[in-house]
Amino acid sequence: MKRSYNTLILLTSVMLASLFTSSCKPGKVGASIDADAAQKVYVAPGKYDELYAFLSGGFSGQIAAYGLPSGRLLKVIPVFSQNPENGYGYTEETKPMLNTSHGFVPWDDSHHPELSKTNGEDDGRWIFINGNNTPRIARIDLATFKTAEILELPNIGGNHASPFCTENTEYVVGNTRFSQPLDYTKNDVPIDSYKENFKGAVSFVKVDKDKGTMNLAFQLIVPPFNYDLAHAGKGPSHDWIFFTCYNTEQAHTLLEVNASQRDKDYVMAVNWKKAEELIKAGKGTKIAAKYAHNVYNESTHMATSTMEKETQILDVTQFPGLVYYIPCPKSPHGVDVTPDGEYIVASGKLAAVIPVFSFKKMLDAIDKKQFEGKISGNLPVLKYEAVLHGEVKKPGLGPLHTEFDGKGFAYTTMFVSSEVVKWKIENLEIIDRIPSFYSPGHLCIPGGDSKKPYGKYLLSLNKITKDRYLPTGPELAQACQLIDISGNKMKLLLDFPTIGEPHYAQAIPAEKILKNQVKFFKLEDNKNPYVTRMEKDAKVVRTGSRVDVYMTAIRSHLAPDNIEGIKLGDDVYVHVTNLEQDWDVPHGFAIKGANNAELLIMPGETMTLKWNPERVGIVPFYCTDFCSALHQEMQGYFRVSTADSKVPLKFSIGNNPVTQ
């Protein structure tokens, strides 16, 4: 009796339990957080991070440098956007940096940081980044973390497939997301004449191997597709560069639907070496163009903007062997080349597989003419199967970008299923997957697109943040996750907020950049025409309605500090030289009511603020950077008089017993 009673209880419990579990929602897969995560990302006070990571600022137009593994923000480097914090794009010296053929464009949409490379490895000299909106490529000098050069690209719409570089930074490229008629052709055309009048233009920008200066060498005129991303070959594929293209339907309206019709779009393989030879042989056609070339000179601390007037093009349909198309499933986005240069991974963002192409097979297919069609009459489309190494099956949803760890594994972001997937290049088997929070776009493995990946870490650069951090109203911080990839299984280490938007990033061991760091600028090397090297040379000069103030800043005073005889209607140019010659002693300079920005002047540097006094009276100016114990004393006054006033120009500074 007792036994059957027990059985009854047991049966009832089992029934209840099964009812309970079956009505439960399936649990979410949690990220496996490394048990030692805190220790692995902790960088003790006063210690340096192992790596620098450069995250693009996306629509902020900047680049932000972070330390890894701590995720600490080190610096926001102003590139395409004005930065009132340090006067970039506001000072007379830096305004020319943001000049374009459209005039002054003080913002952009910066997507892809690209470290300069030597022998296919990141060399830590410069980092390039594209301006997507007003097509531009910028070069940042990593010795000073300053934008050194910005080159505009003519004939293209959105410079998205940019600024990916070849193995030795021979070229950085730019290609159009929005095909459009070339600038100096008949371009007032109906939009529905797209197929006939619109073109793509692949820009090859030559980079000087010592100085880094950029020049638009040539553009290849290609069919009017949307060009998305690119990566150059390396090692055996050194001469080639690969671009993804979507909208091969050539739609010009409701692309969401109309550009998603075909089963396969293309990876466009370009033999850049051959294009270079053709240009050398004089086969290029010179055409009129208008694009700004802005260069910052470190010895004058000034930028100049030159408007270029021509470029040369090669129409790819005229030169067989220059481009080949590889069919790729469903609107490919990222195209990435393995460290050995042999495999090309393309991610169809709407595809169910990740195709991996073999460079060797591509050359074979070209040799054997294994074509399945032609584009624009004579551009060969290679047979998919002939070029395919294999497909990664069921990787997840929405594959976007792939990077490599140098140990034979590839890591691909899945935008729709919000995860990172690790797979083996050799047999295309999926090894592991880890959730991302949320919807990753690019990912970054230090050196992950180079010949020698550093590996160890992976950054998942996400498009959606939601609940990851303390909320800040509707507009949230941007999200990024650091994942440990040193083991077989990926492990989540750290979640850190970033400035908007961490579109793509590149990271590099700190020592490659540390060794070149500039601590301050030498005053004796300052070639700025308005430099004031000694306090006794400080002066104020009037030329008509232009007033030039030659001012010096040193702890803890500005010289001169009392200036009279300024009149309404004057253009006052205040040229401030920071006389300090020591590490980390910047001075700021601000004028009450100035309509532009303040200055942040590094030791040995000269910066100019233009000021138009708009009312009569006394106007204070002061140092904005807390430079010393007597920083609050670092101030002065302008006296502004009426336009017809007879107040003489006068400037002074009280007797300073020590610095005389």
Place this chain on the structure above:
Amino acid sequence: MKLSSRIMIIIGAMLMISAYFIPLWHILLDAPQYPEGLEMKISLNGLSGNIEQINGLNHYIGMKFIKADDFSEFKILPYIFGLIILTGFITVFINSRKLLRIWFISLCLFAMLGFADFYMWEYNYGHNLNPHAAIKVEGMNYQPPLVGYKQLLNFTAGSLPDTGGILVGLSGLLVAVSLFSEFRLSPHKLK
């Protein structure tokens, strides 16, 4: 003189030549804001190191600007020291123990006068402060130590021989040893 003494004297005199190329003394400054430290190097003929930074900081306390031109010592010292070195070589050349004794005494005198002079300068710079200085601390002077360390407000000031000074000190020691071996180990000749 013995061969060993002569060799020691030659080595000593040659070591002294190094003073023309490397600094003799240095003053070191450490503060929380200067983890990398500041340094003023003193050579036979001038000053080097972070003089500008040190002057920049000194202006807060009203210390006089440190300029090599203000020290006439740097113009004469190279000659005086040259004469001393020459004396060393002559001592060996004419093999005179008497000259060795004179040489040693002049070396000691040189060192003593040098330190006295150094002390005077330190005293002057540390005490004669501009009354209009921004930072005035009651009863505070900023004289660095002659040798060793001393806390001056937020700075730890050190005053120590630099490589050149150590080499010259070493050569002084060699001279002393040679003198000692010449006279102590052969007492019968001491007349």
